[in-house]
Amino acid sequence: MFKFKHVFVLVLATLMFVIGFAAVGGQSSSAQTIKFTSAMHTSKNLTYNGTIKYYVKADAKRYSPEITYATKKWNRALGKNVFKRTTQISHSRLVFTGTNKLGSNYAGVAEINSGVIALNTSWMSRYNQQKRRAVVIHELGHTFGTKDLYAYPNASLRSLFKKQTIMGGNYSSQIKSFDSKLAKWTLKKTRSMSQTEFRHYRSNAGLYYQQMLTGRL
Template structure:
């Protein structure tokens, strides 16, 4: 089933949303069904928000997808804090090399609820889900912006739509082999190497 009712404040606003290829990329960050994540020292101050967000997604998905690790080499995902992102971004996720970069200039002035929301949104990308605020259909794009995690609505409540979309994109995308993933992590143009070398 690729469609379901997304219900707004009035039952008359219910409509069937069909999941499409415009909602997902080609791959996700899982390996053997999990995403082991590492929190770099420059992101440690956001550990409470990261813990909150990973637990929220694990509950929503009904399984422990996100698992912390203290070994960066064993991770599929690294959280880092940076002041070198574009000013329009509170955070970005690069799936190829497995990095979520949190913009310290935004995160430091956000309240806890907004910091949590940013992390929840960026984690959504690790399943292969695209930003729905860039969805090509203008009517749906406007609705996604107001009502969905991936639409950027700064909510910490993962609704049925968000959960079903995440599960669907996990099925529609592929997981990278360890060889492919290590190849991306060694690429100096991607976030992982930039982060290690102080350029991110």
């Protein structure tokens, strides 16, 4: 979920942990290391047989350039074609939709259970291309099972994530080393839903997929 808020630059002390994290400030910045923990992921991801087939609904086609950009960026960062576009919604694991019915604080939300990314047309229409790309990249990050890092329980790391990471909500349209490593790690730590389980969620009237189809999302 991508919250709309200004991310203020914070001066942070150097942290020493376990897995490599390149500072956004530039290639010459000193490396910081962060330990990946279970607080960074949920229980499941959207892949099926190693891919996520996605469909762009008519109300989201205005964002097709940003969606194409974001899926290519993630495929390159992961080193394989995880995201593949389909022209049939019934063949999809993920549907993009545009809506003006999201909470006003959110530029976009991702619901993994039923496979929907909803983009808030109110905010997206005000954003420049770079910010629209950033929102889509962030929401796609959730499809691997990764949580919002701006809600991470450790306050010092939470501040760092907000400033420097995609999943922390820094509005970057570039996928850096930390985010790509986190995505790969998350995919290994979460499970792919079976088709039976996934269809069960898609038939649930209280989840985003059915709300989208009935015009409530």
